[in-house]
Amino acid sequence: MRIVLVGPPGAGKGTQAAFLAKNLSIPHISTGDLFRANISQGTELGKQAKAYMDAGNLVPDEVTIGMAKDRMSQPDAVGGFLLDGFPRNVGQAEALDEMLKGEGVQLDAVLDLEVPEDEVVKRIAGRRVCRNNSAHVFHVTYSPAKAEGVCDECGGELYQRDDDSEETVRKRLEVYHTQTEPIIDYYRSQGLVVTISALGKVTDVTARAMEALQVDKAAQA
Template sequence: MRILLLGPPGAGKGTQAVLLAAHLSIRHVSTGDLFREHLDHGTLLGQHDRARLRAGLLVSDEVTIRVIQERLTRADTRGGFLLDGFPRSLAQAKALDGMLAASQSRLDAVLGLEIAEAEVVRRIAGRRLCRNEPAHIFHTEFSPPDVPGLCDICGGELYQRPDDSEATVRQRLEVYGSETAPVLDHYQAQGIATMISALGQVTEVLNRALLALGKDRAGGPGGDDH
């Protein structure tokens, strides 16, 4: 199968992408992983895009499309793949349609994770990281430390990353709504997009995705998808 998984920040998309690809025995293709690979090897990404990536900005459409196009030519994607992080815009979606059509293929399904803005803010803005390495993660509501502001494991100071602040999270959601949400409209018009709730246990969300794809459900317990 060739699948695209979409979802706003805080929807648990990264977790679901890994689990879903493993359950379906297809290759998980993550733009984040690809960008890190190219940065490590000094390929494809120019100085401008390396600087943008390290500053937390989106890489240009041109470079992103080239990176994905190269990745989808590798042998390990011939049996199917799950795209995670691409396409992020309507222009990228149309480019993806074109590159798949050139190989006489197309996406089989597009899954969109649905979650309310308030829940996203609740999940991300409450996250706290330890300043020591490895950076253990806590949450002010879901997994609070025994002593406020201190790591349970090493006693290090806990802090909130700047991009986890409520204002930044809401800004990221606004960008998602204006740039990435139209990608769902594009694929809904093609009749291959399905929306599923991102609320609940990890396995519950995975089972919704599998049901939408007409596949067997996963078994076993799942943790909270926060």
């Protein structure tokens, strides 16, 4: 299957992408991984991306598209893939369509993870990270530390990252609504969108997604 995963910040896209890719036996291709791989390997696209990032500028679509095209041409992605974070806007979606058309293939589904805005803010703004080890992450509601402000693992101070503040989260949501959300309508016009609720346990959301994708796959058979 060839799937695009979309949803607002805090919808759990990364977590669901990993589970779904494993269950469907297809590679999980995320924008973050593409950038890190190309920059660490010193590819031409990686150098271009790093120059923009170091200057504090957004990486142009053509660079991101080039990285995605290269990754999707790898042997493990020939039979399918799950895209996470790409396409990020309608221009990238159109470029992806042209790219796939050139290969004689097309997307099977666009999985839209739906989460109420207030829940997104609650999920992200409630995160607390250990100053000693950023891998130690807690949540004031869903996974609180035993002692407020103290890491269970090492006793370090827990703090809220600047990009997890409510103000920043709402700004990220504005960007999502303006830039990324329009691709849902773009793909809906092609009959590709499958929307599921991303509320509840991770395993429940994965099961919901698998069921929806199987229905979609059967409908296109």
